[in-house]
Amino acid sequence: MSHTPLLEVEHVTMRFGGLFAVNDLSFTARPRQITAIIGPNGAGKTTLFNCITGFYKPQVGRITLHQERGPVYLERLDDFDIAKKARVGRTFQNIRLFARMSVLENLIVAQHNTLMRASAFSLAGLLGLSRYSKAEKLGVDKARYWLDKVGLLHLADEDAGSLPYGSQRRLEIARAMCTDPLLLCLDEPAAGLNPRESLELNTLLTGIRDEHGIGLLLIEHDMSVVMGISDWVVVLDYGKKIAEGTPGEIRADEAVIRAYLGEPDEAEA
Numbered sequence: 001m002s003h004t005p006l007l008e009v010e011h012v013t014m015r016f017g018g019l020f021a022v023n024d025l026s027f028t029a030r031p032r033q034i035t036a037i038i039g040p041n042g043a044g045k046t047t048l049f050n051c052i053t054g055f056y057k058p059q060v061g062r063i064t065l066h067q068e069r070g071p072v073y074l075e076r077l078d079d080f081d082i083a084k085k086a087r088v089g090r091t092f093q094n095i096r097l098f099a100r101m102s103v104l105e106n107l108i109v110a111q112h113n114t115l116m117r118a119s120a121f122s123l124a125g126l127l128g129l130s131r132y133s134k135a136e137k138l139g140v141d142k143a144r145y146w147l148d149k150v151g152l153l154h155l156a157d158e159d160a161g162s163l164p165y166g167s168q169r170r171l172e173i174a175r176a177m178c179t180d181p182l183l184l185c186l187d188e189p190a191a192g193l194n195p196r197e198s199l200e201l202n203t204l205l206t207g208i209r210d211e212h213g214i215g216l217l218l219i220e221h222d223m224s225v226v227m228g229i230s231d232w233v234v235v236l237d238y239g240k241k242i243a244e245g246t247p248g249e250i251r252a253d254e255a256v257i258r259a260y261l262g263e264p265d266e267a268e269a
C-alpha cells in the first residue's frame with residue numbers, strides 16, 4: 001500500500017460570519033481507498049467538499065492532492081482548474097444533470113476539456129481534422145464504457161431527465177468518471193435510493209476503487225453504505241473531527257455512538 005496520501009487536508013477552517021462550518025480540520029485520504037465523511041446535519045461535510053472542489057476558499061489551511069508529478073494545492077486553484085488540472089471529480093447532493101440532453105450526451109459534454117484540446121480550440125480543428133475525430137470517437141467509447149458499468153447503456157438515447165431517480169444518480173457518477181478523476185467526491189450518493197439500489201451502488205463504488213485505482217471521498221448518511229464499503233471513516237461534529245478510523249473502530253467509538261450512530265433519527269431529522 002502506498003504511504004503517500006492522495007488527499008491531505010491540513011488545518012482547514014471555513015467560517016461564515018461568526019460560524020465555524022469547518023474548524024481546524026485535518027485528515028488524509030489514501031489512493032485506492034474509500035474515505036467516508038460522516039456527521040449529523042450541519043456538521044460541515046458539504047462545506048468541506050466545497051472547499052476541496054474549489055466552490056469555497058477556506059480562510060485557513062491547505063488542501064493538497066498528491067499526483068505522480070507532484071503536489072497540487074487545491075485551495076490556490078479555481079474550481080474549473082480543480083476538475084481539469086488536479087483531476088478531482090464530484091457529484092452533488094442534488095442531482096445536476098442536463099435533463100433535456102440524452103444520457104450519452106451528458107457524458108460527452110463532461111469530456112468537453114479533452115475534446116476542446118483535440119480541436120486545438122479552433123474551427124479548423126473541429127472541421128474534420130483526424131485528431132478531433134479520433135478524440136471524439138474515444139470520447140464516445142469512454143461514455144459507452146461507463147454507461148455499461150452503471151447499467152444504463154440501453155438507455156443511452158433517452159433524455160437524462162426521464163430516468164428514474166436511482167438511475168440519474170448512477171449517471172452522475174458515470175459523468176464524473178468520464179473526466180478521468182484521481183479523486184472522486186460523492187455527496188450523498190445513496191440519498192433516495194431503495195435498499196436494492198443502495199446495494200448496487202456499493203458494488204459500483206467498490207468496483208471503481210478496485211478496478212480503476214481511484215480514491216473516493218464520500219459524504220453519506222446511509223450507514224449501510226458507509227460501514228459496508230469504506231476503508232476509513234472521518235467523523236465531524238460542529239466542523240471539528242471527533243474521531244477517525246476503520247468502520248469497525250468507528251462503530252465501537254463511544255463518542256461516535258453517543259453523538260451519531262446511536263441517534264439515527266436526529267441525523268435524519
Ligand SMILES: Nc1ncnc2c1ncn2[C@@H]1O[C@H](COP(=O)(O)OP(=O)(O)OP(=O)(O)O)[C@@H](O)[C@H]1O
Nearest residue numbers: 016019020021039040041042043044045046047048
Ligand atoms: N453559504 C453558507 N452561509 C452561511 N452558513 C452556511 C453556508 N453553508 C453552510 N453554512 C452553515 O455551515 C454549517 C455546516 O453546513 P454544511 O451544509 O456544510 O453541513 P453538512 O454536514 O453538509 O449538513 P447536511 O448533512 O445537512 O448536508 C451549518 O451550520 C450551515 O448552516
